[in-house]
Amino acid sequence: MKTALDRSRFGFYFVTPFFIIFLIFGLAPILYSLYLSFTSWDGFTDPVFVGFANYKRLLGDTLFFKSILNTMIIWIFSIVPQLILALVLAIILNEKFLRGKNFFRAVYYFPNIVTPVTLGVLFSLMFDWQTGSVNHLLVSLGIIDQPIYWLNSPWLSRIIVATVIMWQYFGFNMLVFIAGLQSIPQELYEAAEVDGANRLQVIFKIMLPLLRPVLLFTMITSIIGGLQLFDAPLMIGDGPENSTMTMVMYLYETAFKNFNYGYSAAIAYAIFIIILIFSIVSLKSQARKKD
Amino acid sequence: MFIILRGKGISFGRIVVYLLLLAVAFLCLMPFYSMIISSTHTNADIARKLLLLPGKHFMDNYTRLVDTVPIWRGFLNSVFITFTSTALTLYFSALVGYGFSKFNFKGKDILFVCVLSTMMIPGQLGIIGLYKMMDIFHMLNTYFPIILPSISNAFGVFFMKQMVDSSVPAEILESGRIDGCGEVKIFHRLVLPLLTPAIATLGIFSFIGKWNEFLTPMILLFDNNLQPLPVMIASVKSQFATDFGAMYVGIVISVIPILIFFSIVSKKIISGITAGALKG
Structure with missing residues (x-):
């Protein structure tokens, strides 16, 4: 028999692969990016140390600030209708009388697992000015006379990107809300019934208050994900006046289209700090509301 | 009606x-x-x-699509990358999760906090450094930087640790030790079989995540014959600017396998999200 100390050594061996791989493919590139953010590097010649020049440039870069604004606008346009729709559907699908629950759940969730790149291409085709099926449909139904040039308008373009995101994620959030609703103790509903509460009172006095932690959790995870929006908007494009260029798209294009890798590394760190601030603020606000 | x-x-x-x-x-x-x-x-x-x-x-x-873009090659590349990555994620998440769950070693708590905090790091933070490093190591256009990072999947470790905590009783490990099994053998013969349901759930989600991965392979793989499906779909979009028919065929080829996959495992996926949400 081995001693306990001897055995505990194995625990250490078992967890080491994680750290070795993380050091090589996770931490080292992050630290190397930090170094590169203090250099000027075009990808062909060697990086040249330039101190804080990239960060100074970033503070005066209107396109970067525009990309932050775009990301926020797209996020708000997608999260607000997304949460409302998810909540309404979750409450409906929690009803006992309903048939075909599994079917509806599966259909609503399906867009969530489709490749975001593919969805970006699909929506850019569907919302095309002359050839898109959405314009064909609206004209055929007589809702509009002339096809709408969706992707030529900054705000319509943002709304379309937000629609893709909303369409992809409302089903996931709905499942999370359904789980939250099912964890509410059955006695509360029964008590409400005994007290003669109607459906709306049950929704607003029992379901929504008890669902608040789940709602907050969803908001926080969606901020972190929303700030990193990339795949689908990249396929839809920068938009008129760069109106749909998100932060990560700007990072990507600075490096791999304009070959300005040093500056791009600085953008990566700026995005990281923005995400960090948002996460801390939302975690703090969640902690405060719990008190 | x-x-x-x-x-x-x-x-x-x-x-x-x-x-x-x-x-x-x-x-x-x-x-x-x-x-x-x-x-x-x-x-x-x-x-x-x-x-x-x-x-x-x-x-x-x-025909117009496959004449220009080796889309089935991309499909096979995606299958290869996704299967090997998912296998690595499952095996090592179970191993690391087991290590954190059932052993007491020095610095264990700090190391576990390190694992959890890596989840907070946005994926694109190190991307420029990764590109340059892989260039130096001559690993651009290889699958190493695409597949190997699957070994350190923080969410997988967190998930598996919880699963080991709840579904691997200490008595079973003790009986294995009394029978003279080595620690590695105990993991393979006793722990992994008990984790089968957890492996199935984590497997489905890491499979979907890997299948849809885009930014890293797009940056690190520029040889057309190595690219996975999402990267090829993106190049279809730029190469077939006005050939809508070919583009639609491309996205059909991308969506249909996901649809088939979903129709088989949708129940498992939906119950997995529900269970995950209750813990969150």
Whole structure:
């Protein structure tokens, strides 16, 4: 028999692969990016140390600030209708009388697992000015006379990107809300019934208050994900006046289209700090509301 | 309509509710329907008409697509990358999770906090450094930087540690030790079989995540014959600017395998999310 100390050594061996791989493919590139953010590097010649020049440039870069604004606008346009729709559907699908629950759940969730790149291409085709099926449909139904040039308008373009995101994620959030609703103790509903509460009172006095932690959790995870929006908007494009260029798209294009890798590394760190601030603020606000 | 009639009572409210549910379901499926229908028509028809029924030109569009883009090669690349990555994620997440769950070693708590905090790091933070490092190591255009990072999957470790905590009793490990099994053998023979349900759940989610991965492979793989499907779909979009038929065929090829996969495992996926949400 081995001693306990001897055995505990194995625990250490078992967890080491994680750290070795993380050091090589996770931490080292992050630290190397930090170094590169203090250099000027075009990808062909060697990086040249330039101190804080990239960060100074970033503070005066209107396109970067525009990309932050775009990301926020797209996020708000997608999260607000997304949460409302998810909540309404979750409450409906929690009803006992309903048939075909599994079917509806599966259909609503399906867009969530489709490749975001593919969805970006699909929506850019569907919302095309002359050839898109959405314009064909609206004209055929007589809702509009002339096809709408969706992707030529900054705000319509943002709304379309937000629609893709909303369409992809409302089903996931709905499942999370359904789980939250099912964890509410059955006695509360029964008590409400005994007290003669109607459906709306049950929704607003029992379901929504008890669902608040789940709602907050969803908001926080969606901020972190929303700030990193990339795949689908990249396929839809920068938009008129760069109106749909998100932060990560700007990072990507600075490096791999304009070959300005040093500056791009600085953008990566700026995005990281923005995400960090948002996460801390939302975690703090969640902690405060719990008190 | 029979689903409504089967309910206990037919009220106006219930009909409205069903109509709403069906309308949302329609909006979820309509883009996919439109995609499949469009892929079977000529470019001229796609550009001019509202298409509701299948046409006869799928093979023409398909031929133009595969003449330029090796889309099935991309499909096989995706299959290879996804299977190997998922296998690595599952094996090492179980091993690391087990190590954190059932052993006491020095610095264990700090190391576990380190694992959790890596989850907070946005994926693109180190991307420029990774590109340069892989260039230096001559690993651009290889699968090493795409597949190997799957070994350190923080969410997988967190998930597996919880699963080991709840479903691997200490007595079983003790009995294995009394029988003279080595620690590695105990993990393989006793712990892994007990983790089968957890492995299935984590496997489905890491499979989907890896299948859809885009940014890293796009940056690190520029040889067309090595790229996975999402990267190829992106290049279809730029190469076939006005050939809508071919583009639609490309996205059909991307969506159909996911649809088949989902129809097989949808119950497991939905219960996995529900269980995960309750813990969160």
